[in-house]
Amino acid sequence: MEFVTLCAASCATALLVGRIRTRSRLIYVGLASGAIVALTHIGADTIVGRAVPAVLESDALAATGGWWHYLSWLLGESLRVGVFAVLAAALVAGALPIIEKIFGVQTDLSLLELGDASHPLLRQLAQxxxxxxxxxINVAAIAEAAADTIxxxxxxxxxxxxxHDIGKMFKPNYFVENQDANDNCHDALQPAMSTLVIIAHVKDGADLARQHHLPKRIVDFIxxxxxxxxxxxxxxxxxxxxQEAANKEEVSETAFRYPGPKPQTREAAVLMLADSVESASRTLVEPNAARLQSLVDKIAMKKLLDGQFDECGLTLQQLEQVKSSLVKSLTAIYHGRVKYSGQATA
Ligand SMILES: [Fe+2]
Ligand SMILES: [Fe+2]
Structure with missing residues (x-):
């Protein structure tokens, strides 16, 4: 009997819970599963007939309306079980941050809190x-849509x-999106030194994220x-x-590559592609659907051939879907916008 009620409670909650994005939704799920548990309790009690003899023996049945007493008893019992389900939901809502910490998981609720523009790290980045x-912000919008499509x-x-780029806040002027047209800090640096400064934003960002206790899954994206x-x-x-120098020494690619790792999840792969196409799309003189399509095709193919998607589990079919979504989102962003020109990619 208790087993049936417990099963009903677990199944109802598991089916209803889905993607919870507000605490009030959690309470609604508690109320709904409470109602389902109560109904199951009534049903199970009636089928088993366990409750009937107890009520029949009571003095209350001697009076008229014995069935009414039986039903009200049954309802009272069911309500009691239902109330426990609602209480459990309220308890979970309160204990969620501790549960997430212990098990190293993030619910949609905590992700939404993290993604709030008032987060100290995002405020610092904006300043x-x-x-x-x-x-x-642009990458986030197009990457979310692309991730949802697959x-x-x-x-x-x-x-x-x-x-993903919070590490850039230490040396913002070395990155093209923060530079003025006539001010390029890299002019005074050797290419190898410029590369070191640029590559450092990944490690700096990951360290900063850890210092601010961001979840591991967010550090992984960085x-x-x-x-x-x-x-x-x-x-x-x-x-x-x-080549222009006297000794014509061969330049090794290794020193000019990011340290990795390569994207390990489909989400990280989507972010990598969205990041690249968003930056590169700013260099297009007259962005239109056809030009954006060819840009996205070119960048995706280059990353694919470079083996960047080898460890993330993204299929070629999904890569096509991600590409179409990115083109669609970028076309919407650039629709009727003033054209950018003369910028290099970030
Ligand atoms: Fe970056
Ligand atoms: Fe970026």
């Missing part, structure tokens, strides 16, 4: 590196995108969003300078 903040965790991808890709512009610049 110190407004260009990067703006880029992160059934990946869109909200997690969005929150990961908000934080560490994996560039995978082991090549910092192409400065690699080409270094190769060019080396």
């Amino acid at each position: 110190r590196a407004p260009g990067t903040y703006n880029h992160s 059934g990946a965790h869109g909200l997690l991808t969005r929150v990961g995108a908000y934080f 560490e994996q969003h560039h995978g082991t890709t090549l910092v192409e512009y400065f690699f080409r610049e270094a190769s060019k300078r080396s």
